[in-house]
Every structure is written in structure tokens, then in C-alpha cells.
Amino acid sequence: xxxxxxxxxxxxxxxxxxxxxxxxxxxxxxxxxxxxxxxxxxxxxxxxxxxxxxxxxxxxxxxxxxxxxxxxxxxxxxxxxxxxxxxxxxxxxxxxxxxxxxxxxxxxxxxxxxxxxxxxxxxxxxxxxxxxxxxxxxxxxxxxxxxxxxxxxxxxxxxxxxxxxxxxxxxxxxxxxxxxxxxxxxxxxxxxxxxxxxxxxxxxxxxxxxxxxxxxxxxxxxxxxxxxxxxxxx
Amino acid sequence: xxxxxxxxxxxxxxxxxxxxxxxxxxxxxxxxxxxxxxxxxxxxxxxxxxxxxxxxxxxxxxxxxxxxxxxxxxxxxxxxxxxxxxxxxxxxxxxxxxxxxxxxxxxxxxxxxxxxxxxxxxxxxxxxxxxxxxxxxxxxxxxxxxxxxxxxxxxxxxxxxxxxxxxxxxxxxxxxxxxxxxxxxxxxxxxxxxxxxxxxxxxxxxxxxxxxxxxxxxxxxxxxxxxxxxxxxx
DNA sequence: CGACCGATTGAAGGTCGTCAAACTACGTGG
DNA sequence: CCACGTAGTTTGACGACCTTCAATCGGTCG
Numbered sequence: 001x002x003x004x005x006x007x008x009x010x011x012x013x014x015x016x017x018x019x020x021x022x023x024x025x026x027x028x029x030x031x032x033x034x035x036x037x038x039x040x041x042x043x044x045x046x047x048x049x050x051x052x053x054x055x056x057x058x059x060x061x062x063x064x065x066x067x068x069x070x071x072x073x074x075x076x077x078x079x080x081x082x083x084x085x086x087x088x089x090x091x092x093x094x095x096x097x098x099x100x101x102x103x104x105x106x107x108x109x110x111x112x113x114x115x116x117x118x119x120x121x122x123x124x125x126x127x128x129x130x131x132x133x134x135x136x137x138x139x140x141x142x143x144x145x146x147x148x149x150x151x152x153x154x155x156x157x158x159x160x161x162x163x164x165x166x167x168x169x170x171x172x173x174x175x176x177x178x179x180x181x182x183x184x185x186x187x188x189x190x191x192x193x194x195x196x197x198x199x200x201x202x203x204x205x206x207x208x209x210x211x212x213x214x215x216x217x218x219x220x221x222x223x224x225x226x227x228x229x230x231x232x233x234x
Numbered sequence: 235x236x237x238x239x240x241x242x243x244x245x246x247x248x249x250x251x252x253x254x255x256x257x258x259x260x261x262x263x264x265x266x267x268x269x270x271x272x273x274x275x276x277x278x279x280x281x282x283x284x285x286x287x288x289x290x291x292x293x294x295x296x297x298x299x300x301x302x303x304x305x306x307x308x309x310x311x312x313x314x315x316x317x318x319x320x321x322x323x324x325x326x327x328x329x330x331x332x333x334x335x336x337x338x339x340x341x342x343x344x345x346x347x348x349x350x351x352x353x354x355x356x357x358x359x360x361x362x363x364x365x366x367x368x369x370x371x372x373x374x375x376x377x378x379x380x381x382x383x384x385x386x387x388x389x390x391x392x393x394x395x396x397x398x399x400x401x402x403x404x405x406x407x408x409x410x411x412x413x414x415x416x417x418x419x420x421x422x423x424x425x426x427x428x429x430x431x432x433x434x435x436x437x438x439x440x441x442x443x444x445x446x447x448x449x450x451x452x453x454x455x456x457x458x459x460x461x462x463x464x465x466x467x468x
Numbered sequence: 469c470g471a472c473c474g475a476t477t478g479a480a481g482g483t484c485g486t487c488a489a490a491c492t493a494c495g496t497g498g
Numbered sequence: 499c500c501a502c503g504t505a506g507t508t509t510g511a512c513g514a515c516c517t518t519c520a521a522t523c524g525g526t527c528g
Contacts, residue, residue: 075388078401078467083392085384100370100377105384128369135362135369136334142376143334149383150319150339154309157391158317158428161516167312186475194392196517201475218474218525233312395484420507430485435507452493452506 016042016117024091025065025117026124026141029133037127040120046113049219053094053108053116060103062118063095069114070175070182073106074191084191086148087111089175093141099124112182112219156193159234164193165203166231169213173223183213183221207231250276250351258325259299259351260358260375263367271361274354280347283453287328287342287350294337296352298328303348304409304416307340308425318425320382321345323409327375333358346416346453390427393468398427399437400465403447407457417447417455441465 016027017035027034044067047053053064053071066088073086073094085106088094097105098121127134155167168189173181184192189200207213212231213223250261251269261269278301281287287298287305300322307320307328319340322328331339332355361368389401402423407415418426423434441447446465447457 075384077388077392079393081392083388085387097377097381100374102377105381129366132363132366132369138373139376140334142373142380143331143336145380146331146376146383147339149380149387150309152387153319153383153391153428154311154317157387158311158315159313197474198476198518199516202477202516205476431506432486432508433484436484436509439508 015044021067021090025067026063026093026119026134026137028137030127030131031133034127034131034133037130038123039126040123042120042123043118044115045118046115047110048113049110051110051114053110054104055107056104058104060095060098060121062120063093063098063124064108064116064118066090066092066094067115067117069110069116070112071114072109072111072188072192074109075106082191083194084188086145086152087172087175087192092144095121096138096141096145099128099138111184111188152192161193161195161199162203162206163232163234164195165189165200166207166228168193169207169223170225170228170232173225173228176220179222180216180220181223183215183219249278255301255324259301260297260327260353260368260371262371264361264365265367268361268365268367271364272357273360274357276354276357277352278349279352280349281344282347283344285344285348287344288338289341290338292338294329294332294355296329296354297332297358298342298350298352300324300326300328301349301351303344303350304346305348306343306345306422306426308343309340316425317428318422320379320386321406321409321426326378329355330372330376330379333362333372345418345422386426395427395429395433396437396440397466397468398429399423399434400441400462402427403441403457404459404462404466407459407462410454413456414450414454415457417449417453 016022016030016038017032019025019027022028047069054062068090071088071094072084073088074082075085076082088108094108094116095104097103124134128138155171156164158164159167169181169183172183176182183204186201186204187197189204190197193200204213207223207228208215210227211224212227213221215221250256250264250272251266253259253261256262281303288296302324305322305328306318307322308316309319310316322342328342328350329338331337358368362372389405390398392398393401403415403417406417410416417438420435420438421431423438424431427434438447441457441462442449444461445458446461447455449455
């Protein structure tokens with residue numbers, strides 16, 4: 001539940017320039033000069049399942065790029081319930097809205113152990129002003145968020161409960177490795193596709209009985225993609 | 235159903251610079267020099283209800299900023315049905331995805347008579363490269379789309395059919411003028427909140443009987459905001 | 469071992485989807 | 499001018515699916 005700091009040492013320009021996954025992240029297109037503009041610490045942090053990156057009520061100070069892991073973006077309903085509006089994976093960015101002066105729009109909670117770079121807004125603001133190269137990456141990230149959001153409406157909020165769950169699992173399977181994907185709690189599945197925990201449980205149980213998914217451990221499973229596509233249609 | 239061209243005459247730099255609603259649109263922050271970079275025609279077009287701005291299959295040539303009117307963004311479901319994922323109003327932009335080399339992501343259809351500026355992608359690309367001022371506006375538009383999309387998930391795809399419809403009408407009432415808002419066809423209401431046409435019709439009929447909405451003409455109504463908020467909760 | 473949390477399953481009831489028919493508005497053509 | 503056809507809305511009946519409430523099961527952690 002707690003966060004652990006890997007890199008307290010402050011040498012962000014070097015660190016970022018040498019980053020192993022830079023081609024995937026926000027700073028993909030920056031050059032040596034650009035990195036010199038970074039005058040505030042960028043920390044690499046690790047979170048374990050259940051940890052909270054931030055809440056809507058937190059001070060809007062940091063963006064996060066996901067180096068590794070899986071997170072959920074949660075919004076609250078008029079009646080107090082909650083809805084998961086998106087899931088973030090490697091290369092995604094949380095907190096883009098800060099660049100426009102908005103407060104955090106979601107609570108962000110860790111699903112699978114996650115490493116992030118925590119970047120002060122001021123850094124991105126600065127870079128954003130002076131390097132057009134960063135812009136394209138920002139636009140990309142934003143458009144990705146829109147595409148995802150639209151897909152959640154068409155794929156995950158339409159059709160029967162069972163087919164929604166099927167489509168969710170197919171999606172999660174694409175994110176995970178070939179033969180192993182993250183299987184959320186029944187409550188989270190419900191919050192992702194807009195059904196109750198019990199109905200989610202019934203769907204999953206049914207898939208297991210039909211042999212379309214096999215449970216590997218508490219939070220992971222493998223699935224027969226072809227069979228599952230059958231269920232996803234009605 | 236057809237489109238009418240208001241300004242065939244080609245003097246975009248002047249036209250845009252003098253635009254009456256420039257403070258609302260994509261080019262809000264540009265200055266005189268910036269406008270000189272526009273070397274392709276920007277046309278002002280009018281569409282009437284039912285007209286199609288573009289389809290996903292169209293050649294990705296133009297962005298559209300909405301000067302006036304109301305449009306729906308439609309995506310298609312695995313089974314062939316359709317889901318309306320968002321609605322555009324004055325100041326919104328359609329086709330932002332083109333800036334990232336993606337094809338159009340939606341079919342865009344006119345709900346209320348609409349005026350747009352049709353801008354060649356090349357123009358925005360060019361401006362985008364050379365003027366950081368445009369960037370902020372682009373980011374704003376994108377973030378707005380994300381916020382909207384998230385709200386459609388939490389407000390319009392969760393809860394009972396009646397409360398979803400109630401929340402949709404409250405939303406439409408905010409867009410419309412004080413005592414008059416656009417009331418979509420029952421089919422479109424269904425496609426917006428993820429229910430069938432019949433259920434949408436029953437909800438609307440119920441609201442009318444309860445006196446919460448009054449029909450003004452075929453496509454417009456007025457509503458008692460306070461009463462409607464009651465329905466929106468469960 | 470006992471407490472607790474999440475998943476599963478059951479039963480009952482309600483909401484919503486489905487199929488179908490009637491009604492209205494509107495425009496066309498006789 | 500009226501008859502008629504079409505498209506969208508409304509309403510009804512019925513059944514399926516989903517929610518709700520509740521009990522049980524299984525595993526984990528003190």
C-alpha cells in the first residue's frame with residue numbers, strides 16, 4: 001500500500017536521457033538540449049497494488065508517466081457509487097489535465113505493481129513552451145485517451161452483461177502477455193462495464209465453467225481468444 | 235440535407251482575423267503574422283439537420299470548427315448497431331485525430347442547423363508547427379473531449395434508464411438557451427444512453443405526463459430543472 | 469482457530485428488451 | 499381536398515435478464 005522511492009538522487013537530465021523505455025514515454029522526442037531545461041526533480045517511484053497515485057482532491061503538482069504496471073481511473077457517480085472510466089498501462093500518462101490548469105479529474109489506483117516517473121507540472125509546462133517536439137507526444141497521448149474513452153462507451157457499455165465482460169477480458173488480454181492477463185476483482189469488473197458485482201461474478205464463473213478462461217492465480221488468468229470472441233457478440 | 239457554401243471568395247487570413255466568434259474557436263490566440271501562414275482556403279459552410287459532415291471512410295482532409303449548431307458523433311458496434319459517443323456544440327472541433335495521421339474516428343451528423351469552418355488539415359499542421367499559441371487551444375479542445383467522454387460514461391451509461399435520460403436532458407438543457415433545448419429523436423436518445431428506442435420513448439412520455447418537460451415543437455422542449463434533477467438520481 | 473474479505477450461488481422481484489399494434493404527423497399523389 | 503403511405507412515437511403484453519437481498523464457501527491473515 002505504500003510507495004517506495006527508487007531514485008532519490010537528483011540527476012534527472014542524465015537519467016531521462018538514458019531511460020530504457022524512452023521511446024515509449026512522453027519525452028520520446030527530446031534531445032540533449034531539451035533535457036537541460038529540466039530544473040526540478042523527476043523521481044522514479046514504485047507502487048504496489050491498491051496504492052493511490054492521486055485523488056481528485058490532491059494538490060495538482062505532478063504528472064505521471066507509466067513505466068510499467070496497470071492502473072484504474074475512477075470517477076464518482078451522483079449516487080456515490082464509482083465508475084472506472086479507463087485503465088492505464090505502459091507509456092500512458094496520468095494527469096495531463098494539469099497542463100491546462102484543471103484539477104485532477106480522477107482518483108488513480110494501482111491494480112498491478114507499477115513503476116512511474118513523477119514529473120512536476122512545471123517541468124512539462126516549461127518544456128512544452130520551448131520544444132515543439134514534446135507537443136506531438138502530448139497530442140498523441142490526449143488522442144489516445146479520447147480513443148480509449150470512446151471505445152469504452154461502444155465496447156464496454158453496450159450489449160448484454162456477459163458480452164460486455166467478454167469484451168473487457170479480450171481488451172485486458174491484449175494488454176497482458178500472450179498467455180496471462182490481469183483479471184480484476186468482480187467489483188472492479190462491474191465498475192468497468194456498468195453492472196453489479198454479482199452479475200460480473202456470474203459471468204466470470206460461467207466463462208470458467210465453459211473453459212474459456214482458466215484461473216492462474218487470484219488475479220491472473222488465461223483465455224481462449226477465439227471462443228471468447230463468440231461470447232463478445234451478444 | 236445538402237450543404238451550402240457561404241464564402242467561396244478566398245481571403246481566409248482577413249476573414250478569420252475578423253471572425254465574430256474568434257474568441258471561441260481554435261484560432262483564438264493567433265495574431266496577424268500567424269494568419270499569413272494560411273495558404274489554403276478555409277470555407278464557411280452551412281448544413282441542415284440530417285446532413286453528414288464526414289464519415290469514417292472519407293478522405294482525411296479537413297478539420298471543422300463549429301460556429302453554430304449541434305452535431306452527433308457516431309460509432310458503430312460489433313453487432314452493427316450504433317452508439318452516439320458525444321455531441322458537439324459551438325466552439326468544438328471535429329476531426330482533431332487527423333492531426334495525428336489517424337483516419338476520421340466517427341461519422342458526424344447534423345442535429346440542428348449548423349455552420350462550420352472547414353479547415354484543410356495542412357493549414358492546421360502548418361500553424362501547429364510554427365505557432366505555440368495554437369497549441370494551447372488544441373490541447374484545450376482535446377482535454378475537453380476527454381472530459382466529455384468520461385462524463386458520458388459516468389452520467390449517461392450508469393443507473394436506471396430513466397435517470398440516464400434525465401441526466402441527458404439536463405445536459406442538453408445546458409447547451410440550449412434558457413427555456414428551450416434540443417430534444418433528440420427517441421432513437422438518438424437511446425443511442426446516447428445505451429437503451430432501446432422504446433424505453434427512451436417511455437421515459438420521455440413519462441416526463442411529459444409528469445409535467446417535467448413541455449414539448450414546444452417536434453424537436454424542442456423546455457424543462458423544469460429542479461424536478462428533473464430529482465429523476466436523475468435513481 | 470476464528471474473523472474477515474471476496475467470490476459464488478440461490479431465490480425473488482423489477483426493469484428493460486422484444487415483438488407487435490395503434491396512433492400521429494406529414495407529405496405525396498390521386 | 500382528401501386518401502393514402504411513410505416514418506416516428508406511443509403503448510401494451512410478455513419474457514428474459516439483471517439487480518437485489520441473502521446465504522454459503524474459500525482463502526488469508528492475525
